[in-house]
Amino acid sequence: MDILEKARTYGIFIAVIFINNFQLMDMNILRPLGYHKESDFEEPIKIAKRLSAEFALTAAERDYLGGTPKLERDEIRRSGLLAMMIPKEYGGLGANWVQTMQVIREIAKADSSIAHVFGFQHLMLATARLFSKPDQWERWYEQTAQFNWFWGNALNPLDERSIAKSFSNWFEFSGQKSFCSGAIDSEMLIVSAKNQTDGKLLIAAIPTARTGITVLEDWDNIGQRQTDSGSINFEKVRIEQHEILAEPGPLSTPFSCLRPLIAQLILTNIYLGIAEGAFEDARKYTLEEARPWHTSTATTSKQDPYILNHYGEFWVGIESTRTIADLAAAKLDNAWHIGTNLSEAERGEVAISISVAKVLATKTGFEITNKMFEVMGSRSTHAGLRLDRHWRNLRTHTLHDPLDYKIKELGEWALNKSYPTPTFYS
Incomplete structure (x- = not known):
């Protein structure tokens, strides 16, 4: 068979x-859990189809060039879809996972690199929701919806080169992470480091522009050429206690x-x-x-x-x-x-x-x-x-x-x- x-x-x-x-x-x-009428989902999927058609026009050329699809990322920012899975009470569209996955798929038809960073946007938001307290993730949800933040990934638990030093009420991350998809041109990052004290994995949500963070433009693979899945250097990056995703934790x-x-x-x-x-x-x-x-x-x-x-x-x-x-x-x-x-x-x-x-x-x-x-x-x-x-x-x-x-x-x-x-x- x-x-x-x-x-x-x-x-x-x-x-x-x-x-x-x-x-x-x-x-x-x-049947959607978050929407009560089929018409509620017509606008996001309509937007996704429009973006997909636009991205398809330049997909082959951008695949050749590699690098960051800045114009396309900004189109997604303006579309409102970055807040797709954020509940309506926090300013988002309130989509469920069936709908969110269908939009990711629609974008991937034209450009799987952009679909990758768009999909990981919702993975990073879900990470904050699942690993942290409500007073943490609720604030991040509201700010993401309000300011159209793009979230990047610097978690990669298999790369243990980043080490966290513990202080009285804060941590210091130093080292490097690989496969940091979507980190370039992001406003927020989900990051991780191995705790020097007990060896446990610490995960945090922090601004990409924080002092000590250097996002390297070193992604040049045969495929997914515009995912910016390269490396990040952390040099004595201060992580506050309220930025650590510890309750309930990973x-x-x-x-x-x-x-x-x-x-x-x-x-x-x-x-x-x-x-x-x-x-x-x-x-x-x-x-x-x-x-x-x-x-x-x-x-x-x-x-x-x-x-x-x-x-x-x-x-x-x-x-x-x-x-x-x-x-x-x-x-x-x-x-x-x-x-x-x-x-x-x-x-x-x-x-x-x-x-x-x-x-x-x-x-x-x-x-x-x-x-x-x-x-x-x-x-x-x-x-x-x-x-x-x-x-x-x-x-x-x-x-x-x-x-x-x-x-x-x-x-x-x-x-x-x-x-x-x-x-x-x-």
């Missing part, structure tokens, strides 16, 4: 189980352990968006430029049976992954709504659903970004088109954490009914 057949099978199987677990016999599970409760699942689902929707964008680029090229092979009986490429077979397989993969990704987001919404009363088992169910979605998105994405050239022909490899960026973006991003280990976790569940152990990657 190849991957697309598996996607079809798994898509139907998991959807049925998922709905049964919620004791629902229809698609009400996808991964300390089932509810706070939703943080890595949100990260995984953001990546899932970026991968799916890449696949959808690659599909649309291939479709346009096939219809407008491609020629049938000289031994084909078809007069046009759109009539060629082998090309049609590929597109049928592409569509099965995309539709299956969309279904599973949206169902996983709905399950995340349910867990988010339960809040601090969330149980380990309920958290585990969300983890399994998101892992399935991520595996499908990864494999469907590679199927399309690789085989898209078979439906376009040799001329589509012209360097100026940069259609290989879809594969390069997916290849770069999917190494974030190995797919083999994600599948192993699913195997532990399928065979032994053991939920994934919460870490920053599971």
Whole structure:
């Protein structure tokens, strides 16, 4: 059974189980928790579609140039979408996770780098919400919505080069962090360091412009070229006690352990968006430029049976992954709504659903970004088109954490009914 057949099978199987677990016999599970009318969500998705169309016009050129997409980041600032998942009482749009993920996916169709930093905006806000006290995250939410702050990431728990020294009521961070996506041109950062005293991970929310912080422009990878995922130097950076996310702290409760699942689902929707964008680029090229092979009986490429077979397989993969990704987001919404009363088992169910979605998105994405050239022909490899960026973006991003280990976790569940152990990657 190849991957697309598996996607079809798994898509139907998991959807049925998922709905049964919620004791629902229809698609009400996808009804937004934060919005009461469909029209409430029309404006954000309309904005996302407009931005996606604009970003697509320059995506290939900007992929070549790399660097910071400053103009595009400012467009997102002006759009109001940076406060999308912030509740309305704090000045945000009050979107749920289903809606937020769909907007991330829409942007990723055009530009997965911008979708990455936009998605991590909501991951950083969720980090503050899950790891800190209400009087901390509520203030950050209000200020983000009011001033259109962009949040960057400098957490990376696997990079232990940053050390925290403890003083009477403050800390001092020194060292370096890598893979700091979106740090350039951000107003706030989520940062971490290893406590010199007890070796525990300390996480804080601080302004990017604070004295002692140097954001390095050293990101030059084959894909995701405008995520600014380079390094940051911390030189005796003062961190106040009220900036430390300590109550309840990182991964300390089932509810706070939703943080890595949100990260995984953001990546899932970026991968799916890449696949959808690659599909649309291939479709346009096939219809407008491609020629049938000289031994084909078809007069046009759109009539060629082998090309049609590929597109049928592409569509099965995309539709299956969309279904599973949206169902996983709905399950995340349910867990988010339960809040601090969330149980380990309920958290585990969300983890399994998101892992399935991520595996499908990864494999469907590679199927399309690789085989898209078979439906376009040799001329589509012209360097100026940069259609290989879809594969390069997916290849770069999917190494974030190995797919083999994600599948192993699913195997532990399928065979032994053991939920994934919460870490920053599971």
